Amino acid sequence: MRFRKAKEFVIERLIYLSGFMSIVFVVLIFAFLLKEGLSMFWRVPISDFLFARNWYPISDPPQFGILPLILGSIFVTAGAGVISIPIGIGSALFIAEIAPRRTKEVLKAGIELLAAIPSVVIGFIGMVTLVPLIKNLFDLSTGLTALTGSITLAFMAMPTIVSIAEDAITAVPRQYREAAVAMGATKWQTTWRIVAYAARPGMVAAIMLGIGRVIGETMAVMMVTGNAALIPHSMLQPVRTLTATIAAEMGETVQGGEHYAALFAIGIVLFIVTFLINGVADVYLHKTKK
Amino acid sequence: MDKHVIETRQLSLFYGAFQALTNIDLNIGERRITALIGPSGCGKSTLVRVFNRMNDLIEGVSVTGSVVVQGENIYKPDTDLITLRRKVGMVFQRPNPFPLSVYKNITFGLEIHRKGSNVEFPNIVEQSLRNVLLWDDLKDRLEDSAMRLTLEQQQRLCIARVLAMKPQIILMDEPCSALDPIATLKIEELMQQLKKEYTIVIVTHNMQQAARASDFTAFLYLGQVIEYGETKRIFAAPTEKQTEDYITGRFG
Ligand SMILES: Nc1ncnc2c1ncn2[C@@H]1O[C@H](COP(=O)(O)OP(=O)(O)OP(=O)(O)O)[C@@H](O)[C@H]1O
């Protein structure tokens, strides 16, 4: 008896500790980012860092304006959103509401499989299939464009969007569907006007988490977007994202140097953006639970 | 008896291999309240859900015999379920308003059936809410979510949203089981108002409710109608032993 009590106590404490640790880690990571990156803002004012148009970190004197990188990330992310949101929500509705049981199982397994593919593999497939396709289709000098990145990343956002939105749709109480059908609503009217409406908060959360994944993605995007740190004017130009910049340049920097601090400052920006997006997603996820 | 709006002949229903209803012959009179009573699992819900074909949603259900609603056999292959369900409205056991505003709950049916133009909606909403005695309580809360109403108000709203479609028959499956006794009495009063215009079929577990509120009562047991007749007569002088045992509370 005493032993069991002690065991319970230890297990409880361990669980408590591991929950606590995850918060500690996040705080430590953010503290580390600030320590390494904050010095950037003594040298360059925040507004210049965010909105200056040139990113020439190794010229003399260096210029640290991340606007082209921010725009690169926005272009790629927005493109991926435009592609993956309608398809993702559509598939979620199909899987949850329309597909017969067997089809549903197969599709869900497929989505899980898609989620499990390492991003470098998706990037590689994009590089050998999509890049030449885009180049020929639009008659460009290079197929490494924002659009290529968007399509590649859409494949990565899709599983997140589909699986979370599908959960939200499935969680809509059956009584709503029954009520609608009993009033003479068609399958489509029930699905669209009642079920999708009731699942809205969960769908917003799904979209946010999908987009969060896109913003944070690095490897695949580096392989297909061409990595030119220039202000983009169309989806058919090469771009460079915030994440790709850190990954590509970190190796060439001197620890503690200006360039090094600039990359960490980019890290801070990314951290804050993804933190906000996940926060919004969280708020909406809790709304569905209620 | 008066004009029948629902007539079943040799109606049997199977969930897969399990027979839930057996050879049911039942005539339901127009503008009457007909109560279906019987012990749990005897097939009351199954039977009301035959009348608007809600059983179709369940896989593996098969039906034999005929069910004629206002002169039409609703199990004919070319039956238009949408029209049927507009004519035969349903109120469920647990109040289940849509997670929309009070107003939208009522206009949902109008929109899907393209009944009336949007200009008439406010009038129809008002009329439907007045019919269920909710208008005075809710006229300033039409944009509130229906989920914020009390359970009784929610159930009334569910009735109102059915009334807005101008059905001819209203099916109620234990509509008061989630309500307190006072709210229950109020819903029963409402039913007496509604029967001037509508035919009502109500499933209930509550003997007093059947005795108080209905004109006709059918006692079901193991998927069969054991006895059917005027409520007064069934409760005063049941002819079947099983009916008597049930209404006197000896089983069920
Ligand atoms: N979807 C289903 N699949 C298989 N059997 C079912 C299904 N629904 C109901 N049944 C069975 O059919 C019989 C009648 O069920 P029904 O729900 O109509 O009873 P009821 O009289 O409404 O009971 P209660 O008073 O508990 O609501 C029961 O034996 C039940 O187990």
Ligand SMILES: [Mg+2]
């Ligand atoms: Mg029942």
